[in-house]
Amino acid sequence: MYLFGYRLPGMSSLILWGALWELIGQAKITFFIPPLSKVLSTLYEVLGTSAFQNALKETAYAFCFGVFYAVVIGITVGILMGKNRLIDELLLPWVNVFLSAPLTALVPVLMVLFGFGMKSIIITTSLFAVWIIILNTRAGVKQINRSLVEMATSFGATPLKAFVKIYFWAALPEILGGVRIGIIRAVKGVIIGQLLISIVGFGALFELYSANFLMSHFWAVLIVLFALAFSISEFLAYLERRVSYYATKR
Amino acid sequence: MSQIKNSDEDVQNMEKPIAVSVQNISKNYEDVEALKNMSLNFPKGELTSLLGPSGCGKTTLLKIIAGLLEPSSGSVSVNGRQVTGPGADRAFVFQDFALMPWASVLQNVSFGLEMRGMNKNERESIAQNYIEEVGLQGFENSFPHELSGGMRQRVGLARALAVDADVLLMDEPFSAVDEQTRRKFQEDLLQLVANKNKTFIFVTHSIEEAVYVSDQIAILLPRPSRVSEIIRPSNFRAKGVDAIRRDPEYLDIVDNIWNSLRSYVE
Amino acid sequence: MQNRALILKLFSAFALCLTWEIAGRVPVSYAFPTFFESMSALAEMTADGRLFDAYAETLRPLIIGISISAFVGVIVGLWVGLSPLFDWLFSPIFIVMQAAPLAALIPLLVLAYGIGLTSKVIVVCIMAMPVIVLSTSGAVKNTPESLKEMGESFLASRLSVISRIILPAASPVIFAGLRLGVSAGFIGAILAELKITPTGVGDIITYSRSIADYPSMYAAIFSIIVLSVLFLNLLDKVEIILFKGNQRGYVSD
Numbered sequence: 001m002y003l004f005g006y007r008l009p010g011m012s013s014l015i016l017w018g019a020l021w022e023l024i025g026q027a028k029i030t031f032f033i034p035p036l037s038k039v040l041s042t043l044y045e046v047l048g049t050s051a052f053q054n055a056l057k058e059t060a061y062a063f064c065f066g067v068f069y070a071v072v073i074g075i076t077v078g079i080l081m082g083k084n085r086l087i088d089e090l091l092l093p094w095v096n097v098f099l100s101a102p103l104t105a106l107v108p109v110l111m112v113l114f115g116f117g118m119k120s121i122i123i124t125t126s127l128f129a130v131w132i133i134i135l136n137t138r139a140g141v142k143q144i145n146r147s148l149v150e151m152a153t154s155f156g157a158t159p160l161k162a163f164v165k166i167y168f169w170a171a172l173p174e175i176l177g178g179v180r181i182g183i184i185r186a187v188k189g190v191i192i193g194q195l196l197i198s199i200v201g202f203g204a205l206f207e208l209y210s211a212n213f214l215m216s217h218f219w220a221v222l223i224v225l226f227a228l229a230f231s232i233s234e235f236l237a238y239l240e241r242r243v244s245y246y247a248t249k250r
Numbered sequence: 251m252s253q254i255k256n257s258d259e260d261v262q263n264m265e266k267p268i269a270v271s272v273q274n275i276s277k278n279y280e281d282v283e284a285l286k287n288m289s290l291n292f293p294k295g296e297l298t299s300l301l302g303p304s305g306c307g308k309t310t311l312l313k314i315i316a317g318l319l320e321p322s323s324g325s326v327s328v329n330g331r332q333v334t335g336p337g338a339d340r341a342f343v344f345q346d347f348a349l350m351p352w353a354s355v356l357q358n359v360s361f362g363l364e365m366r367g368m369n370k371n372e373r374e375s376i377a378q379n380y381i382e383e384v385g386l387q388g389f390e391n392s393f394p395h396e397l398s399g400g401m402r403q404r405v406g407l408a409r410a411l412a413v414d415a416d417v418l419l420m421d422e423p424f425s426a427v428d429e430q431t432r433r434k435f436q437e438d439l440l441q442l443v444a445n446k447n448k449t450f451i452f453v454t455h456s457i458e459e460a461v462y463v464s465d466q467i468a469i470l471l472p473r474p475s476r477v478s479e480i481i482r483p484s485n486f487r488a489k490g491v492d493a494i495r496r497d498p499e500y501l502d503i504v505d506n507i508w509n510s511l512r513s514y515v516e
Numbered sequence: 517m518q519n520r521a522l523i524l525k526l527f528s529a530f531a532l533c534l535t536w537e538i539a540g541r542v543p544v545s546y547a548f549p550t551f552f553e554s555m556s557a558l559a560e561m562t563a564d565g566r567l568f569d570a571y572a573e574t575l576r577p578l579i580i581g582i583s584i585s586a587f588v589g590v591i592v593g594l595w596v597g598l599s600p601l602f603d604w605l606f607s608p609i610f611i612v613m614q615a616a617p618l619a620a621l622i623p624l625l626v627l628a629y630g631i632g633l634t635s636k637v638i639v640v641c642i643m644a645m646p647v648i649v650l651s652t653s654g655a656v657k658n659t660p661e662s663l664k665e666m667g668e669s670f671l672a673s674r675l676s677v678i679s680r681i682i683l684p685a686a687s688p689v690i691f692a693g694l695r696l697g698v699s700a701g702f703i704g705a706i707l708a709e710l711k712i713t714p715t716g717v718g719d720i721i722t723y724s725r726s727i728a729d730y731p732s733m734y735a736a737i738f739s740i741i742v743l744s745v746l747f748l749n750l751l752d753k754v755e756i757i758l759f760k761g762n763q764r765g766y767v768s769d
Contacts, residue, residue: 008604010604010607010608011608011611012604013604013605013606013607013608013609014608014609014612016605017608017609030628032624032627032628086524089520089521089524089525089528090524090527090528090531091528093525093528093529094528094532097741097745099699100695100696100698100699100744100745100748101699101702101740101741101744101745102699102702102703102705102706102740102741102744103703104703104706104707104710105706105721105737105740105741106737107710108710108721108722108725108733108737109733109734109737111725112545112547112725112730112733113545113547113548184614184615187615187616187617188617188618188619190617191617191619191620192617192619192703192707195619195620195622195623195707195711196707196710196711202620206620206623207623210623210624210626210627213627218623218624222620222621222624225616225617225620226612226615226616226617229615229616229617230612230615230616233615313665316669317668317669318665318668318669336668336669336670336671337671338671340669341669341670342665342666342669342670344662344665344666345662346660346662348660348662348663348665348666350663350681350684350685351685352684352685352687352759353684361670362670362671365667365670365671365672365673365676366671409670413670
């Protein structure tokens with residue numbers, strides 16, 4: 001998009017939207033939207049509070065473990081499915097079902113089976129992320145060029161060497177793509193988990209602020225959350241780009 | 251015996267009516283001069299090739315004639331009328347076939363007619379004719395992904411023929427098919443040019459192909475793009491499709507062209 | 517070949533039910549009923565009409581929300597894909613919305629719009645629209661150049677190029693986006709019910725849980741999952757009907 005001949009950077013319209021937010025807030029159009037400036041100053045305050053930092057710690061804890069399990073299980077199952085036809089045919093329908101099913105519906109089950117605490121949230125997070133990781137890993141493994149496999153064998157590579165030196169890298173762009181989407185889903189999962197189970201982390205904070213009508217605080221924490229989710233996603237996109245130079249030429 | 255002439259000769263222009271006239275066309279992309287002051291005439295009813303190494307602007311020129319690109323300066327006229335955009339008098343055959351993958355062969359071939367507002371029955375029966383003419387009868391309801399590369403290009407050709415334009419513009423139409431199919435296409439093209447009263451403008455980077463199919467070859471050189479020669483092979487085509495590739499004149503012309511182009515290959 | 521796939525599917529479904537049954541009998545947990553217990557609870561709920569009433573409640577915001585999201589989403593996506601100005605203005609919003617956990621907005625929506633149909637529809641929409649818009653705009657922007665040129669060269673009007681070339685060419689990706697949008701919308705609908713008001717199926721789940729009627733709870737959850745699978749299969753069928761040629765992808769050398 002060009003203005004007066006200068007190319008505008010990609011996300012720069014957010015500045016415009018920010019300005020709009022400020023205007024709406026200043027005009028006091030609705031109680032629910034305070035001016036951006038107020039939100040930002042509250043943000044600065046809130047960041048230092050122990051309530052926020054605890055929430056962040058709890059959320060980060062659940063998120064990291066959840067993602068860890070999802071990645072480990074997801075990649076393993078994905079590889080198995082990519083390589084073994086029987087396993088693939090048995091599991092694929094289920095993976096597809098759970099990929100698009102409203103996993104939120106399963107949260108009550110988790111609450112009932114695993115209680116109201118961190119365990120349930122971690123499992124929720126993993127559940128949200130794992131299916132897409134499985135699918136993308138499987139796709140990455142399946143599309144490994146036959147010639148690469150034959151080449152590896154013809155040069156006498158052992159299965160382990162072949163995996164480490166060739167198959168892993170051949171499948172990596174696809175796997176990274178899956179992990180990126182999985183992580184975004186994991187962020188949603190950890191928040192949804194907290195909203196429903198609701199006594200830890202940001203879920204608790206949101207309840208607190210909304211119950212007390214602390215709108216600026218609410219939006220401040222929301223912005224932090226959004227910004228975190230967005231940065232993680234961009235970081236992974238960056239990693240993906242680093243490996244994608246060879247991805248298209250597969 | 252060969253009749254190699256240099257450009258700027260008006261002799262050939264006065265002999266034959268001109269279908270397409272390109273005058274002082276320039277095309278700039280930011281700071282790249284793709285075409286500079288190019289002028290060229292395309293005689294009616296003949297097949298003229300634009301031949302040259304990559305980067306010489308031949309596809310750019312073709313698209314300007316088609317009205318798909320706007321020149322930075324200069325003008326093109328077709329049958330006396332100036333070109334301001336795509337028109338019913340020209341039809342384009344694409345290098346990558348440009349078929350609609352979600353539509354059947356019949357729907358693809360009738361697309362041009364559909365865009366002109368023809369009703370379904372009429373355009374489908376016309377399309378049917380041309381599908382048979384290019385040898386695809388029986389495949390009317392097939393989809394592009396079910397066809398081989400050669401068959402797909404025949405669909406593209408049928409589509410271009412169906413609109414009955416005066417000028418047929420072909421952008422390296424045979425470069426995306428295998429060698430054997432390509433040879434067959436070249437032979438079929440000769441027949442097509444002989445049977446139809448249309449003007450063909452044919453872009454290629456294959457010297458043999460250009461000499462084989464053309465009535466006139468315009469050699470384009472890059473940086474800056476210019477017409478370096480115009481060659482008119484004499485009528486060895488009358489000797490039959492199989493004899494052409496061994497005809498001494500054919501071989502001479504091919505050699506001469508290669509010698510002059512050799513230094514431009516990167 | 518066909519049969520093998522079907523047989524394996526049935527077999528794995530059977531295996532799953534068997535595992536469920538066994539796990540329930542072990543029992544894995546006091547709160548884990550067996551397959552049969554859950555199925556009979558399901559049958560009961562269907563028979564006495566509770567299930568249908570519940571779904572009538574649940575499906576309303578879902579269907580309204582998804583219809584709005586699909587309709588508006590594809591149009592906005594089209595617009596964003598075709599106009600550099602709109603792309604610059606709106607893409608960042610949708611990109612942020614997609615990466616962010618929008619579920620966090622639910623408490624706010626409840627504050628602003630109460631606990632009725634409106635807020636539930638809004639929840640479905642904000643969950644479903646970003647991915648639909650972004651898929652559509654991405655597909656539109658990636659329409660193969662030569663197809664568009666082909667359209668122009670055959671004198672198609674701008675409107676024809678959009679409706680006869682860009683949209684069909686984009687349709688596989690648009691449908692992929694719709695699939696994701698529908699499942700996100702589903703998540704939104706269930707979330708809204710579990711969180712905002714006890715109505716519909718969400719209510720059955722919460723209520724059964726509170727009175728420890730686990731078979732009913734699991735039955736309800738099972739039915740939701742089955743429904744979402746059916747819904748998405750329906751979407752696939754729609755795509756096949758509308759765009760028969762989509763089944764094998766693109767023609768380029």
